[in-house]
Amino acid sequence: MSEAETEATAGRAARVVTGEAVVDLSHLTEPDQLAVISRIEKAAVVIVPESLAAAYAAIPTLKVASTLYVPSGVNVRVQTGSLEVGGDGLGAPDDVLVVIGLLIITSPVTGPVPKRIYVVGSVLAPRGSEQALGQALAGGTGGVTYYPYAEGQDVKMVSGQVKLSPAVLANPTGRPEDMLVVAGQVVVTGEVTTVGYRTVLMAGQLAAPAASRDVLEPAIQMQGQVTWYEGANPRIFHGDARDGPDFLRLLDPPVALVVLGDLTLENGVTEAALREKLTGIAVFGDVIAPAGLIGAVQVLATDVFGDIKASDAASNGPDGSGS
Numbered sequence: 240m241s242e243a244e245t246e247a248t249a250g251r252a253a254r255v256v257t258g259e260a261v262v263d264l265s266h267l268t269e270p271d272q273l274a275v276i277s278r279i280e281k282a283a284v285v286i287v288p289e290s291l292a293a294a295y296a297a298i299p300t301l302k303v304a305s306t307l308y309v310p311s312g313v314n315v316r317v318q319t320g321s322l323e324v325g326g327d328g329l330g331a332p333d334d335v336l337v338v339i340g341l342l343i344i345t346s347p348v349t350g351p352v353p354k355r356i357y358v359v360g361s362v363l364a365p366r367g368s369e370q371a372l373g374q375a376l377a378g379g380t381g382g383v384t385y386y387p388y389a390e391g392q393d394v395k396m397v398s399g400q401v402k403l404s405p406a407v408l409a410n411p412t413g414r415p416e417d418m419l420v421v422a423g424q425v426v427v428t429g430e431v432t433t434v435g436y437r438t439v440l441m442a443g444q445l446a447a448p449a450a451s452r453d454v455l456e457p458a459i460q461m462q463g464q465v466t467w468y469e470g471a472n473p474r475i476f477h478g479d480a481r482d483g484p485d486f487l488r489l490l491d492p493p494v495a496l497v498v499l500g501d502l503t504l505e506n507g508v509t510e511a512a513l514r515e516k517l518t519g520i521a522v523f524g525d526v527i528a529p530a531g532l533i534g535a536v537q538v539l540a541t542d543v544f545g546d547i548k549a550s551d552a553a554s555n556g557p558d559g560s561g562s
Contacts, residue, residue: 253277261339262286265315270294279303284339284359286315305380307357309335316353321360321398321422326368329353341422341442345394348372361442361462363420382462386438389416398422400477400499408455410435424499424523426475427451434458441465444523444544446473446497466521466542468495479524481505487512495519495541503550504528510535 255278256262262285267273273294279285280301287295288311295306309315313335321341327350330336334353340360348368355377362381364372365388376383393413397403401423408431410417418438427447431454439459447455449467473495480498483505496502496517501524504513508528513535520526520536525545528536536547 255280257281260284261317261319263315263317264288264291264295265309265335267291268311273298284337286317286337305359307337307359309337309357310354313354321396323394323396326350326365329356341398341420343394343396343420344368344372347388363440384440384460384462386418386440389437392416392418392437394418394420396420396422400424401426403427405429405431408434408436408439424477426473426497426499427455428473429471431455444499446475446499446521448473464523464542464544466497466523466544468497468521468541469518470495473497476500476502479503482508484508484512487516490516493518495521498522498524501525501527501545504532504536506550508532513539 254276256276257280260283262279262282264273265286265288267288270291273291276298278299278301283304285303285306287306287308289308290311292308313333315335315337316330317337319339321343322338323343323345326344326346326348329348329350330353332351332354336353336356338358338360342358342360342362344364347365348371352371352375354375356375357377358381360381362376362383364383364385366385367388369385395417401421403421403425413435415435416437419436420440422442424443425441425445430448431451434454441459442462444463445461445465446468448471449469452467474497476498479500481503484507487508493516502522504527506529510532513532517539519541520539521542523544526536526543526547527550530549530551533547533549
């Protein structure tokens with residue numbers, strides 16, 4: 240609770256827990272220990288003992304994405320980020336495993352399994368592990384994917400903001416039984432003619448060339464959002480982008496615009512410039528543009544995973560007068 244602030248509540252100090260990715264309360268044993276918290280806000284996950292569920296319910300929460308209730312008095316192991324582990328190393332029978340991210344099990348589950356496994360993300364496990372894992376998986380968010388396992392296969396994991404070339408996907412130095420796991424924001428650059436992995440799992444956001452769709456779509460398992468851009472050399476922004484008239488003027492050939500965040504088009508951008516310089520727009524967020532450009536954006540947008548908003552709507556009244 241490193242970013243807690245103090246406020247007066249019922250004549251005693253109380254804490255507002257805010258801005259923490261994981262709020263782990265699993266070590267608490269008495270309702271009075273929760274009574275010192277007046278509010279929890281802006282947290283991705285809150286972990287609460289089952290015995291304190293009623294006391295936790297009395298605490299106001301704001302923007303808490305997920306709450307996990309775990310058995311009391313057990314050893315809770317929390318992993319933030321992707322966890323790659325063999326099937327014989329998941330944990331002791333009295334453990335509770337909490338993974339905030341991707342759980343990848345690289346071999347059949349043969350060893351002890353934790354009493355419960357919570358995953359806020361996705362689970363990837365070999366086929367044949369369904370019975371052992373099914374008894375332990377206790378909830379969370381995301382899906383469970385069971386993949387075909389082969390002895391000696393290599394599981395390659397990449398995460399974050401990733402660019403994949405056709406050579407990486409062809410896996411020329413590997414084996415056909417290998418598996419590729421990609422988590423995060425993924426852009427495939429260049430036309431893909433072959434995929435040299437038995438299994439390709441992508442979790443997050445994927446932008447790939449439309450020319451490779453017939454090759455990639457049957458070969459990958461996708462959990463998240465995907466868009467197919469036109470052309471061979473898209474203009475890619477990892478994060479929010481703010482583009483003005485000079486950006487479009489300096490673009491030479493028409494290109495696809497891919498934004499892994501929000502896109503803002505500044506005043507001075509014209510419909511003619513958009514249609515001349517952009518073959519398509521794919522945005523994994525919102526598009527904010529002057530009202531006169533909304534139609535052009537809607538025509539050029541191949542995918543927008545958010546809203547298309549007029550930037551001047553807030554300053555103008557219903558009649559456009561600004562009053």
